[in-house]
Amino acid sequence: MCRSFKYHQKTKHRGVILIYIRQQCLFSFEELIKFQPETKLSMVFKTLDLSKVVGGLQKKSKSGPKGYDPENILRALLAKRLENIKYTKTLVERLKSDPVFRYTCGFPVASRIPSEATFSRFTKILSDKLGSLEAILEELVVRAKELGIIDGEHIAIDTSKLDSYDASVPRSRVIHDGEHPDWGSKKDTHGNQVRWFGWKIHLAVDTKSELPVAVNVTPASVNDGTMAVPLVEDIKQRYSGIINPKFYMMDMGYDFDHIYRTIHDRYNAQAIIPLNHRGAYASPEGLGWDGTPLCSMGYQMTYWGYDNGSFKFRCPHMTGKVNCPMGTNWCSSSNYGAVVKKKISDNPRYFTYPRRGTAEWQELYNERTSVERTFARLKENLGLNNITVRGIRKTKVHVLLSCIAFVAGTITVNTSKESERAA
Incomplete structure (x- = not known):
């Protein structure tokens, strides 16, 4: 459809005059794209x-x-x-x-x-504007929470390797200043030891939506356990009153006393982490390998529930778990048997709620795999592995853009589905 004739062009072909009429389009491309x-x-x-x-x-x-x-x-x-x-x-x-x-x-x-x-x-x-990119991710996370996409009560934390775009160098030539890539080593999901030169991405993920809520990047040699508390603190500072996690799920590599203690004492939450005995030949004094108190005969006492802020353990002979040669009188003259009570604050690493070994504890820990699926989506579908920049700051830009795209895309899909259902 044309608005007017712009001009006529005449040419002669075999004695016949041909007239070409060039027309002006009624709509520009920008106007057409709107349709x-x-x-x-x-x-x-x-x-x-x-x-x-x-x-x-x-x-x-x-x-x-x-x-x-x-x-x-x-x-x-x-x-x-x-x-x-x-x-x-x-x-x-x-x-x-x-x-x-x-x-x-x-x-x-x-x-x-x-x-x-x-x-x-x-x-x-x-x-040079990393804080602004982090602010965009923060706003998207808050919006996802407001839309009910993010729950925020269960958070999974883990790391993943990211190969450097810089050429690898021998360990003796690595610059340990926190700005340059380094050699890292960790076991993959199949238990194989993997080595790489580059970076380590530390991610905190909402287990319901499997969306990232906090992220950091370090040289590959940085220990996983040193970055758990900074991620927890980042969540608290950015989303105080909006996202209030009750449980933090992590793998065995995060089994350190200070992580449990900080999460319990400072943030009133519970770390769900398997115990890592790190080659110890004996369990802690007075406790079994899983943190259960031992009776005076060395038997693990029977867990008897959580009561008024304390874990209750009873004599294993009285509860029928063992046949103690000393009976019950060795520990207590009560016909109820010896009782030991422990508070989480006594040792947040060994005394967790839910109690280690229970179905509730295992169900929470199983949610940790959500962070692995998040890494897989970021790498396979959102270009996280396609790194073509050098230096830790540019690498952080690369990681943040992938996370922003992930959260923004998820919000778009969910709001689009809601609109379709409303229609």
């Missing part, structure tokens, strides 16, 4: 407020991408994760060849496309 079904990408971008990151960026940056709207570049970097585009080169080619994709990211259809170098410089700028 197309809304794309998944545009729906995700509607959930994001990027102003905190890009506000005033063009004015302050001298080496940045002059002539390009920084918000459009940031959208393109997020689209790279959401579309699982592996390389920046491929992203640039997609922007050039796909006008709908280009328009969705915010670039005018007839404009030039940022180069790979432009995206690289912009990533450097973002590495």
Whole structure:
């Protein structure tokens, strides 16, 4: 459909005059795209407020991408994760060849496309604004909580390896300043020892939604246990009064006294972690390997429930668990048998609620696998493994963008389903 004739062009072919009429389109591409079904990408971008990151960026940056709207570049970097585009080169080619994709990211259809170098410089700028990216993730998590997507009472914590884009170096040449990659080693889910050069991602995940709520990046040599409490503190500082975890699930690598004590004393929550005896030849004095008190004859006492803030243990002979040669009189003259009570505050590592060995404790611990599924989705579907940047700050940008894309995408899917059901 045309608005008017723009001009006539005459040519002569075999004595016949041919007239070509060039017409002006009634609608521009930008107007036509509005009649197309809304794309998944545009729906995700509607959930994001990027102003905190890009506000005033063009004015302050001298080496940045002059002539390009920084918000459009940031959208393109997020689209790279959401579309699982592996390389920046491929992203640039997609922007050039796909006008709908280009328009969705915010670039005018007839404009030039940022180069790979432009995206690289912009990533450097973002590495100086990590707090702003963290604020976007925080706002998305709060919104997911308000929508009922995130529950926030059960949190799983774990780490995952991330290979460095920097070339590996011998251990003797590693720079231990917290800014450079390092050699790491840990067992995978199958019990195999894995070594890599690069980084370690520390993640806290809501077990109901399997969405990340706190994240950090360190050199690969950093011990898992040293980063658990910082993640717990980060959740408390960012989401106080909004997300109040009751249980923190972690694997055996986090079995340290200070983690239990901090979570119990400071945050009034419970760490659910299997005991790691680390090659000990004997159990703690007066306790069994699982933290159960021992009677004077050395038998494990019988757990008899949780009563008024204390765990109750009874004589194993009286409860029929063992046939003690001394009977009950050795420990107590009561016909009820000897009783021992322990509070969680006595030793939060050994005395947990629910009690170790119970079905309730095991059910909570099984939720820990949610963090493994989160890592799998981030790596397989949201480009977390496709790292093409160097240095820990740029690596954090890379990780945060994947997490932001994950939470924003989940919110979009859930709100879209709610709208369909309401219709």
